[in-house]
């Protein structure tokens with residue numbers, strides 16, 4: 001695809017920081033938010049405000065998430081994730097800032113992965129702060145819901161599944177294993193929630209130490225990721241964007257490749273000898 005030579009030039013000197021988004025995981029069977037078949041076209045995501053203030057909304061979220069989790073947990077890294085890990089091992093890519101909550105970079109063997117929006121594989125108690133593995137909560141939920149068995153066709157990128165309203169009420173939520181209270185929250189940043197300041201500052205430091213910024217599969221619609229493109233441009237750090245379709249960062253990109261990541265990244269790794 002056009003731009004691949006320039007892209008290889010961008011990463012050739014090494015230490016390029018990755019900023020990844022939902023488009024990197026579509027080949028793993030997890031839809032994106034705003035792409036051609038993005039989840040926001042048919043699904044209203046949980047917001048931080050609803051999660052905090054509306055116990056019924058929270059209960060429904062956990063019912064949908066209970067049904068979606070097995071699909072999320074079964075998702076496997078794809079050729080794009082693997083190529084990122086290989087390019088890292090070859091020293092061409094440095095750290096990875098990911099907006100994804102699916103853990104697939106780590107599963108592919110990437111290192112220095114900063115989960116900007118958290119990870120679905122753990123929960124946090126909003127009363128006592130206990131952080132627990134999601135798999136453990138799922139076991140407890142299965143025991144509390146032996147007969148709650150609706151199946152979902154598709155999981156959303158936030159790990160929850162669409163379910164008919166009438167089945168949601170039959171779901172039983174459990175309390176925090178540590179304090180017996182709760183509420184429990186997946187350790188992810190919801191729509192309308194802000195990313196912790198120290199996490200953002202860590203990302204800015206990673207960027208300042210980098211020779212380039214490579215955006216992979218993100219529309220950059222959300223400021224939380226887009227701000228790193230703005231800062232890179234301010235610092236004079238070259239920016240590459242690989243994405244199907246336009247992104248908010250295109251005007252600031254030095255290199256732009258509009259092609260599937262599953263083709264571009266393995267080819268980039270091959271050309272770079274990684």
Ligand code: OAD
Nearest residue numbers: 021022023026032033034035099217218219220244260261
């Ligand atoms: P988006 O869904 O906004 O953007 C994903 C982009 O990837 C779209 O432009 C797709 O066209 C593109 N894409 C999809 N599959 C691709 C493929 N195989 N190859 C190349 N490009 C592909 O997702 P993000 O930008 O990651 O935050 O969304 C950012 C944040 O918005 C999410 O982290 C989430 C949401 O609000 C929170 O939940 C806090």
